[in-house]
C-alpha cells in the first residue's frame with residue numbers, strides 16, 4: 466500500500482554545494498493495506514513533509530516511494546492525477562475553494578472522477594448531514610466557522626472513498642465532542658479497508674485511540690511499529 | 691437540495707468569471723480585431739487594384755496612326771499598320787477603334803454631344819499581346835519603317851510599377867495582421883498569467899484533488915475563448931462602417947462600381963465577398979488565439995507542479 470525505501474526530501478535545490486537541507490532523511494517503512502497510524506513528532510520534525518510525499522504534492526529527491534502499487538519515481542506525470550483521486554487529504558489549513566459552496570467543495574472529488582450527477586447529489590448531501598452541516602449546503606467557506614470548515618474539508622477528503630486517507634492535524638479546530646466524531650468516522654473508514662495516517666500533536670486524542678505510531682524527529686524516523 | 695444547486699458554479703471551480711473578467715481583455719482584443727480588419731481591407735483593396743490594373747493594361751499596346759487615310763506602301767496607312775500587326779509574333783488580337791469609339795474616348799477633353807468631331811484625329815489600334823513578357827521593341831521599329839509617324843505605347847512598365855506597389859501594400863497588410871495577432875497572443879497570455887496568479891491556490895488545491903492539466907487548462911481556455919470572441923465580435927462590428935466607406939472609395943478604381951457610393955447601403959454593397967469572408971473569420975480567429983494561448987500558457991505553468 467505504502468512503502469518508503471531510504472526516501473529523502475529537500476525543498477529547493479536538490480544538488481550541488483548549495484543544495485537545500487534534507488528535511489526528511491533515509492526514511493524507510495511499509496504500511497499494509499488497512500493500517501491505521503498516528504504520525505507524531507515535535508513541530509518542524511517533518512510530519513507535513515512526509516504526508517506531502519504521500520499525497521503527491523512533493524516527489525522524493527532520493528530513495529524509492531511506492532504508493533498504491535505504483536513506483537512513483539517511474540510513474541509518468543500524466544498518470545499521477547488518477548492516483549491522487551484515490552488519496553484523500555485533510556489539510557491543516559482546510560484548503561477549501563473559497564468561491565464554491567460547502568456542497569460543491571465536497572462534490573469536487575466525485576465530479577473530477579466523473580461520477581453521475583444524481584449520485585453526487587445523494588452522496589454529498591448524505592455526508593454533509595452526517596458531519597452536521599445539513600443546513601450549510603449552499604454556504605461559502607468564508608461564512609462557516611473554523612470547525613465547520615474543517616468538517617467540510619474532512620467530508621471532501623472521504624467522499625470518494627479513498628484507498629489512502631491522510632490527515633494533517635485534523636482536530637486543530639474541533640472541540641472534544643467533534644474530535645471524537647471525527648475519530649469515529651476515521652475508524653469506520655479504516656474498518657472498511659481504508660489505510661489511514663493522522664499527523665497530530667493532540668496527545669490526549671492519541672491516548673484515547675491507541676494505534677501504532679510513526680514517530681519523526683528532525684527529519685528521521687525514530688520509531689516505527 | 692434545490693438550494694444547494696441554486697448557487698451552483700459548476701464549470702467555474704476556479705472562479706475565473708471574476709479572475710478573468712472585466713472589459714480590459716475584450717476591449718484590447720476588440721482593438722486588435724479592428725486593426726486586423728483594416729489591414730485585411732488594405733490587403734483586399736490593393737489586391738483588387740493590382741488585379742484591375744493588370745487586367746486593364748497588361749499585355750496591351752496602343753498604336754496611334756496619324757493621317758490614317760493617306761497612302762503608304764500596300765494600302766492606306768491604317769490598313770498597312772493593321773495587317774503588319776496582325777501577322778506579328780506575340781500579338782493576340784488587333785482591334786482598330788472606329789471613329790465613334792475614338793470620339794467617345796476624347797469627349798471629356800474636346801466636348802461635343804456625340805456629333806462628328808471636326809478636328810483631324812489619328813486612328814487608334816488596340817492591340818492585345820499573348821503575354822506580358824513580349825519584347826515590343828522590334829515591332830515598334832518595323833512599324834515606324836512602314837508607317838512613318840506612328841506612335842506605339844507600351845503599358846508594361848507602368849503596370850510593373852503599379853503591381854510592385856500593390857504587392858508591397860499587400861505585404862505590409864500581411865505584416866500588420868501578423869503583428870496584430872502577435873500582440874493579441876501577448877495580451878491574452880498576460881491576462882491568463884494574471885488569472886493564474888490570482889487563482890494560484892485554487893489551482894493547487896484542484897491539482898491536489900486529482901484534476902488533470904487538461905481540466906485546468908480547459909477551464910482557462912474556455913474563459914479566454916469567450917472573452918476573445920466577444921472582443922473579436924465587437925471590433926469587427928465597429929470596423930464595418932469604416933471598411934465599407936473605404937471599399938466605396940476604392941470601388942471606382944477597381945471597376946467594381948462606376949459611380950461613387952453615396953449611401954451606407956451602397957457602400958456596404960461595394961465590400962467584396964472575400965473581405966466579408968475575412969471579417970467573418972476575425973472573431974473566430976480571435977477566439978482561436980484566445981483558446982490556444984490560454985491552453986499553452988496554463989499547461990506550461992502547470993508543469994511546475996509535480
Ligand SMILES: Nc1ncnc2c1ncn2[C@@H]1O[C@H](COP(=O)(O)OP(=O)(O)OP(=O)(O)O)[C@@H](O)[C@H]1O
Nearest residue numbers: 476477488506507508509510511512513514515666
Ligand atoms: N515549502 C518548504 N520549503 C522549504 N522548507 C520547508 C517547506 N516546508 C517545510 N519546510 C521545512 O521542513 C521542515 C519540516 O517541516 P514540516 O512542515 O514537515 O514539519 P511538521 O512536522 O509538519 O511541523 P508542525 O508540527 O509544526 O506542522 C521544517 O524545518 C520546515 O522549515
Ligand SMILES: [Mg+2]
Nearest residue numbers: 512513557633
Ligand atoms: Mg505540519
